[in-house]
Amino acid sequence: MRLFYSLMWWLALPLVLGRLWWRGRLEPGYRRHLGERLGSYCRRLDARPTIQVHAVSVGETRAAEPLVEALLRAYPDCRILLTHMTPTGRATGKALFGKHGDRVVQSYLPYDTGFMTGRFLRHFAPRVCILMETEVWPNLIRSCAARGVPVALVNARLSERSLRRGRKFGSLMTDAVRAIALVAAQTDADAGRIASLGAPHVAVTGSIKFDVVPPQAALDTGAMLRARFDERLVLLCASTREGEEALILDAWQARQRQHAPGALLLLVPRHPQRFDEVARMVESRGLSLARRSSLPQQVDADVLLGDSMGEMFAYYAACDLAFIGGSLLPLGGQNLIEACALGKPVLVGEHTFNFLQATDEAVASGAALRVADAQALVRESACLLADASARAHMGAQALAFAGQHRGATARTVELLRRVIV
Structure with missing residues (x-):
């Protein structure tokens, strides 16, 4: 079996290298x-x-x-x-x-x-x-x-x-x-x-992810972003995967009038090669767009695209509520620990098999909330953005959850x- 595996690697190598070049x-x-x-x-x-x-x-x-x-x-x-x-x-x-x-x-x-x-x-x-x-x-x-x-x-x-x-x-x-x-x-x-x-x-x-300490530079960047949001409440959709952004944008647009006044949607795709694709999705729906790479002094757009690498802690620091991507569709979900470590209320979809125990424990502790689909995500986010005490309670539970592990x-x-x- 190992020899067959090795042979398959050699036979696939031209295709693998071609894919790298592509x-x-x-x-x-x-x-x-x-x-x-x-x-x-x-x-x-x-x-x-x-x-x-x-x-x-x-x-x-x-x-x-x-x-x-x-x-x-x-x-x-x-x-x-x-x-x-x-x-x-x-x-x-x-x-x-x-x-x-x-x-x-x-x-x-x-x-x-x-x-x-x-x-x-x-x-x-x-x-x-x-x-x-x-x-x-x-x-x-x-x-x-x-x-x-x-x-x-x-x-x-x-x-x-x-x-x-x-x-x-x-x-x-x-x-x-x-x-x-x-x-x-x-x-x-x-x-x-x-x-x-x-x-x-x-x-x-x-x-080990519970032991990651947010860098001070990331927290400073988060504070800078927050200052440019003025008083707006922010829903961060972090590490979103292909197929999820369209669902989120459609649900967000459909309920736009029911959000907390002036709420900002911050979208951060997991893969950088998709930044421009997601920007086109936003603009094709008639939503105004700002990009992290060309950040204005004051963000008054409907959607901010997080088109930068290595700034996830900064995005978590700047938001009021975080949705963890990869979980609306059967992709396994991403890590929610960083959001919890910064005391942010967390929303996750149904598909979290890559981080099942951590996610289940976060939900059980009150640090996170599961949503069935994009419509439920937007509905629950609207409720939480409108309820500061509920966000504070979830955030405190998130900090406690991260600390005990x-x-x-x-x-x-x-x-x-x-x-x-």
Whole structure:
């Protein structure tokens, strides 16, 4: 099965590279550092021990921030090799960790063939390979085992849907999971599902995302945005996915007269290549539009488009109420922890299987409210925007919910001491 998997990678490689080039039309970052994706490296590093942390994209990179900072403190003689698969993840890593200079270096992880992963490991020679959340790469894990490099899966989560998909790969997936030295799972349910695939050492440490601290610069940016909104109340729709913005805009427009007077809709699509598409959606409905990239001194438009990267904390800081995207349609939802950490009332759709336990607990605690569809989202937001005491209560519950789950980073670092030698 593994040989078949490797053959499929080689056969698909021309298509994969072609897709990178095609995506590079809108995101030039996809056309950079192509050699790294094939296991080819020019940069030579000094002899310091290296700890690899793999964070595939933006969400995983931001979640890795407390862990990377803790590892830098715990192992002052080591460097962190931060690997990614997307240019947005890489840009986020540079923004978060550029202050550390050469103690944090970045690279793309190569495609998962034995040849390419072998070249990667020979070049960087990491002491340990730490994978964030759900990144199980069979050939990378096999190559690490062949070189005596322990693999840890941390902040690990696995939904029932992903478990069923993983089992379809049979021995390819179970052999990879069995070769992981340790797993630090977010929840008991995640731990049970991962253990059912054969992981030998699984512990529950909680979600590192609860330990992410809002940067002061983001809070300052949020205050600047808020000042430009004047006295307007703001519904933030964060990390929206394809298909959701049209539903939200139609529902918003249909109930526009019933909102709190002058309410502002702040839309932040998850993927930057869709910024212009969403702007056209807004304008095609006759709604006035302002953009973060060309922010006026006073925002009096119907809709503000958050067309910037790395400012989600600022958007949360600036809003009165936050809807978490990816949950109106069956896409699994996004992380609501950042909104809760800033004490914001949260709305989510029905489809939150990617963050099920955290979302269910937030709803049960009164920090979040589920809505069935876009019409319910707009209806509930109108009620909350008109009721300051209800928003304050939900916000207080959100802060309490976020606070009681902190500490996963320290537990994870203590667990990693078993494999970082």
